[in-house]
Amino acid sequence: MSRVFHYSPAIPVRDAIGFSTRSLYSAMLSAGLETYLVCDQDSISSAPIFTLNVEQMLALRPGSQDLIIFHHSFLDQNVDRILSLPCKKVIVYHNITPGHFFRDAGLGWLADACDEGRQRLGSMSAMFDRVVGDSEFNVSELEARGYPRGHVIPVFYDDLFFRRPFDDAEAELRSFNGSCINMAFIGRFVPNKRPDNLIRIAALVGKMSGRKTKLRLFGKLWDRTYFRTLWRLVEDLGLEDAVSFELNVPREGLKSALSSSDAFVSASEHEGFMVPLVEAFATGCPVVALASSAVVGTCGSAGLLVTEPDLEQMAARIVCIAENPDLKRSLMRVQAQRSEDFSSLKTLNKWNSLLGEFLPTSLVKHENRV
Amino acid sequence: MDRLFQHRDATYAAALGQIERQLARLEGRVDALAAENAMLSTAPGIDAEWVLGRHQIASSAMKKEFANILDLMRTMLDEARAIHEISVKNGK
Incomplete structure (x- = not known):
């Protein structure tokens, strides 16, 4: 049976991307799938209990039957290690803010990191089996950087x-x-x-x-x-x-x-x-x-x-x-x-439609929901 | 006495504001349901169990929202009653 890894550099409890990542993970757990939250070791203390760090995930040897849902919203030091894994990959792009907003305010270090993250986006364009953006704006941005046309799936909110x-x-x-x-x-x-x-x-x-x-x-x-x-x-x-x-x-x-x-x-x-x-x-x-x-x-x-x-x-x-x-x-x-x-039910249906062929079981009870 | 009336007045205005807010939310949710129904009516192969499930979710959620509006209305009634009693006593 395939395993699903939800990777984000950080999965803070009180954060919109963290909440959305955990919601999809919980839906998969409820559907009986073997699934894991994964984040960077530096952020593990603010992540939910049982979250793996990247090394722990690599020790599980993700293979061709497994799936990584890769959340991307900033320059990420783990990109190369994760994208070189032989498993299926889905990018969820939450957007990286252009550096000029921070540079103009004197936050040069943050501006440089944002710009580098945006620059590296293009070089990753062929690495994913599915492309997801949480808005049309994000999907279009990826498309402009050479990605195939992506799916718009909003983030989960409570x-x-x-x-x-x-x-x-x-x-x-x-x-x-x-x-x-x-x-x-x-x-x-x-x-x-x-x-x-x-x-x-x-x-x-x-x-x-x-x-x-x-x-x-x-x-x-x-x-x-x-x-x-x-x-x-x-x-x-x-x-x-x-x-x-x-x-x-x-x-x-x-x-x-x-x-x-x-x-x-x-x-x-x-x-x-x-x-x-x-x-x-x-x-x-x-x-x-x-x-x-x-x-x-x-x-x-x-x-x-x-x-x-x-x-x-x-x-x-x-x-x-x-x-x-x-x-x-x-x-x-x-x-x-x-x-x-943006109800959770509708968002989950969108994920179910997208991941249907990768997962051994449905994430929702009735598959032909709107 | 003035302070008491000011307090009651503020409570009354707040209750009205909240009732208005919740009614508008309820109207919006009914609009969303109507739009979904319209979409379903033209969809091929409708899943009756799913439609039933959705309606049950919607009806129980709306019952909860109505319950809150009723609470607020009861608060307003209590306030109005108390103001009336005070004004009657004051008149005597």
Whole structure:
């Protein structure tokens, strides 16, 4: 019987790619397959228990009947060893951010690693039996680098959790602050996501509406120097009371913030999929976003997208949503419908169709699901 | 007294906001189901067991969402009742 190895350099517990990798692994375990999570030794402490490191996987001698699902989103020191194995291989491309976003912000080391990772993408194009991208944007990027046309399969997100209403209605009410225009963003504090522009937008929303504003930025800290520049911008604009940076907040806190905000705002200029958009859709938080990269495909017809990085236009849309209940309601309705396209059931069906010929058993109970 | 009324007013506004949010989500999910049904009606070889399973999942999920809206409505009723009692006492 074939074995399936899910390899990603890191499989952190609280991370979108980590969650998606674990979801497919769990579905395979439930289907009775022999399957393993594998990551780099340097990241093993943050991976789920029972995750193998690369050496342990190699010791199992993966052969021609086995399958490696290779998640790729950064320069990876294990690429050559893994791709030289005689087993079947599927690449899942989550995108590598172009280096210029980091170089412009003084993060040269990160920029160089990203650019090298992107450069090496082309040399791997003939190594895979199947090509998967989690968005049309990612699939097109691979195609431009010589890969065969790939399959679009979105990442798994925790749909059951984000769709489920709060168990405690009173607690939900307490999280609501009706006197403010509340905005939220979820994502790492990195230059391509443009948290600096979100801060500027918060200032504009306050001026345009004449109301208090609150922008909550939820994320992870990557570089202290860059973070300090963001905080300086907050001080320069006098927004110390209006902007908060909230680090490593548990998902219950994220859900609570989304379901009590007037808008989820994104000014990100480069995304490979952007899971928080779908989480906002599922929790009923209107989205205002810059129409960039994969954001357009993830939103589909949902959300209010702004085609140019025009901060005044974005601020105006947030004020419109906060002051127009009909617009807010219709946005939430379309978004809830869109979130259904990313349900775990549908994503698993797509994987089942793709991997059917490689696996001895189906991942879903009924194979002709939509 | 003013503070108490302000608190009740905020709770009332929050409850209304949450009911509105959940209704819109529910509408969106019904739209998605309708779109899926339309797609199924033209699909060859429909698997009845699958359709049944999907409908069961959808109906139990919607029951849960409705339950939360009902909770919020009960909270609003309690608030309205309490405000009424206070205003009656105050009037006396």
